[in-house]
Amino acid sequence: MKEKISSLKTYFDEIEETNGDDECRAWLDKVFDAKLELATFVAARRGKGRATEYVGFLKGSFNFAFRFKFSDGGPDAIIRFPKPGHTATALRDEKVTNEVQVMEYLRQNTTIPIPYIHSWGLTVDSPHQFGPFIIMDYVEGVLLSKVLKRPTENDQEEMVLDPNIDNAKLNKIYHQIADYLLQLSQLTFTRIGAISKDGDTWSVTKRPLTYNMNELATVAGYPGDRFPTSPFDRASDYLKSVSREHLVHLWTQRNLADDSEIARGRFVARNRFPQLISEHCVDDAGPFILYCDDLRPSNMLVHPDTLQITAVLDFEFTNAMPAQFTYDPPWWLLLSGPELWLDRGSIEEFLALYEPRMEQFLQALEFVEGVSAGGKQNLAAPRLSTRMRDSWSSGRFWFNHAAKKGFEIDVVYWAALHKEGAGIELLDDDTRAELEPFIETKMEQLRAYNKECTARFS
Incomplete structure (x- = not known):
């Protein structure tokens, strides 16, 4: 399966996506009026x-x-x-x-x-x-991603970090963002979910609403009544809920497998994920840290001359989350996430590009930590930079990325989390017995989906 990783790229449900685009266009007409x-x-x-x-x-x-x-x-x-x-x-x-x-x-x-x-x-x-x-x-400001990206002929080309970017320029940006992430790492709560204020007290009172939940609801045909409805008290419970979310997605989205081999690969990946929770879950009982799913240069404004960040935008999918998400080195250091390279079956290319930038960012974070400690700010041990290095070296980075990215879990699993064998032998008897009926279901769903697409788009 590893040699066919690129075939596991997860596509949106084109019908759901088109319905959403049509709804949005009709709404925009009314808003402009x-x-x-x-x-x-x-x-x-x-x-x-x-x-x-x-x-x-x-x-x-x-x-x-x-x-x-x-x-x-x-x-x-x-x-x-x-x-x-x-x-x-x-x-x-x-x-x-x-x-x-x-x-x-x-x-x-x-x-x-x-x-x-x-x-x-x-x-x-x-x-x-x-x-x-x-x-x-x-x-006022320009998008930071535009300042950092490789020059392109048009907006349709993939957005990636300019490989020739001046290191001093990048360091100035990294130091600012490292400071933000260090501050966020110190904002802790006793539960996992959305925060709210009661009087002068901030606490978690509602379920976490995530970027992935919105994607599933809009472009995968995911049933809304299958999402969690309340906060979580343990990281492992949240990760188990995420694993169930991945499995519901697996069975629900009709065009998730073009053939039986792809169906098998996705089945193994999503059933193996919950087996990895005990290995990768840390700080199970908390505290839990405020984490933004979408904190990246595309949502930051910067002064084009001074490179000072003027605003950080779009916090709609921010929740108190398992601390290990905060402990990951940023996934966006190349602007696009690792799936851009994994979808091409080239984790080696990603690593060659990412690791030098990760080291550059971690050095910036270590500098910021030193300044904070010198200012008598109480930093927890081990420091955030140490935790990020551990996340990367242990492979927890990849597990966490799979947890947060429901449309990428399969390609991440086979590229970075699977170790040896076909994978099916690592599943229990009851789960293995579901495989063939699952493949039949996905092929039936695909036939119905293709028929509907033909009627809709031809």
């Missing part, structure tokens, strides 16, 4: 100055925003909505509520540059019930 009404709404919620100019719009993978200028001379403001079809309808209010709570908490407890929030509300509070919204200051 209400642009002037939204300007008045933003001005009223902002509470000072009238809206004098529509500046433009901003769009990302999950969110869409209008930018307006105001008569009081203050910063421009944006109103940002999660895009229906790209964020599951059932998750939109929850996503925005969680993000606002996290942004307030981070403004109180870190020096991470967070845009100022003027107002926010749920779907019921928005004009025409367009969806939950956040009204916040617009922050």
